[in-house]
Amino acid sequence: MTEVTDRISRRQVDKFAERRAQLATSALRTLSELGYARTSLREIAQNSEFSHGVLHYYFRDKVELITACVKQYKAECVTRYDQIVVTAKTAEGLRKDFAEALATTCREDASMHRLWYDLRNQALFEESFRKDVLEIDQTLEQMIWRVVTTYADLAGRPLAVTPGTAYGLLDGLFTQALLRHLSGVPGATEDLAAAAHQTLPKLLDA
Template identity: 65%
Template sequence: MSTKVAEHKQVVRRRKIDQLSKIDKFAQRRAQLANSALRTLAELGYARTSLREIAQNSEFSHGVLHYYFRDKVDLITYCVRQYKATTITRYDQILTETDDVRERFVTGMSTSLTQDTDMHRLWYDLRGQTMFEESFRDDVRDIDHSIERMIGRIVSQCAERAGLRLAVPSGLVYALVDGVFQHALLGHLAGDERAAVEFPDQLGALLDRLLV
């Protein structure tokens, strides 16, 4: 009897392992497809992109994309969430460095402005769409809050290391930093060479006013 019980437990354990393996493979496949789709999404934006359009610009068929993602909204939200999670982790690393947090933050934001232009454009596009599209509004708000917390942690650390404090609530800090960044991004996309060049000084000047 004990032998049968032991064998049954082994069968159950193997089934659980197989199920977890399938879940991991499914998640890995979604991540792979999302990475492949990002270029098309970032280039065309929300309104002009469909799963069929993404398939035509990648090595994956429309059927494969539809199997792993319910629709365009599901795919785009997943892509931006994945990218923003990477971005937040990257900026959080600034807090672990012993160098000047303020300088590293300004440099990181300035570099991202020019190197990740298309992804930032997609993010603002998607965020704007939530004014009309309710289906992914909660997801975008969640991402937005995570970015707000990231900016708040970094600027608070800048204040602490300088022996100062924030002049305004952290939510307003994010709104101001985001506004300066979006303004520079719009100029950069419009071909204004001064936008990226002047952004570091603009962000630095803003930080000076936020710390008292």
């Protein structure tokens, strides 16, 4: 009996979680297009295949929906550059691949990334976002740290910076490139690749 009900309730939970994810994906699309400030629940629902009422069946309130979106986005980000790390054979190869991957991300995932920065900024004002944002930020920092440590290993030189510093520096380059790219400044992503390529060895000791 318990087995059956367990199986049932688990199936229900799965379906529930599945629809939550589906709605979150839909919301992410709308959010990345309009930004946090201008996105309403009705707008999210309208861009999905459901009515606006259903959002409150799957999410307690707006904050819980947005938080779910952020968490879902996290999963997408976390492994973005791991392939590069794994396949890297030389320091120079890693440096080149990483710099170009950054530029490609900036070019092709600009909308999702401006949303990430938007939500990270909301955390500066609204305490309710802070926990999740800090968690994602730390995951990104670790992702960068994997790249940087691998680069140092391949180069056979010790690292000269902390994980936080390495992440802050590279994230700053990305932020700037994103603003310029979305503003239509020509060569913004190429400049990002060049700057990242130039910065990576500076994170190492002489």
